[in-house]
Amino acid sequence: MATDADDVTTSITRKGRLTAAEWRSVLYFTLHGFGFLGSTLLITWGLFFLFFLAIGGFSFDGFIHQLNNFTTRYVAADQARTGAFLNIFAIAHMILSAAIITFRRDRILPDRTQEGTRDHG
Incomplete structure (x- = not known):
């Protein structure tokens, strides 16, 4: 059973360059990865914001x-x-990021069923 990674490696060695469909897969995976990392970063910053909001008594004046x-x-x-x-x-940022990534681990890789439906449209 061959995977998409095997197909990309085979096409690179066979032809010397990627096809358009393979480029789409690589770009889709890369964009999804950057989206995952960006959203993890924003969630981590949100937790720092929530921390300062909590020690300020959950009021804007206390936060400021x-x-x-x-x-x-x-x-x-x-x-x-x-x-x-x-x-x-x-260290706190790394610990929070690791915890968030652990909780969101099912979202690290893109959903293959959605990608397949986009190629036919």
Whole structure:
């Protein structure tokens, strides 16, 4: 049983270039992958927003006060504290992203049934 990846590899070695249908498949997969990564990034940023909203008492005024407190302390910090914060932020971002990707793992690959219906239209 051959897969689409085997077909692409065979066509590259056989003809030296991809056909239009193969390019569509590659571009569709690439666009879907960037969409998945972009939506994961936006969800992660939304969780950071929700965190500041939660510690602000779920009010806009509390949210703005928390952001003001955070930015005042960040701007006043020396380089060592700023670097430590960036490390903590990067680790938290990776943990949240990994959790979101785990919850959305069924969406990583495109749905092959939908792609097949588009080619016939």
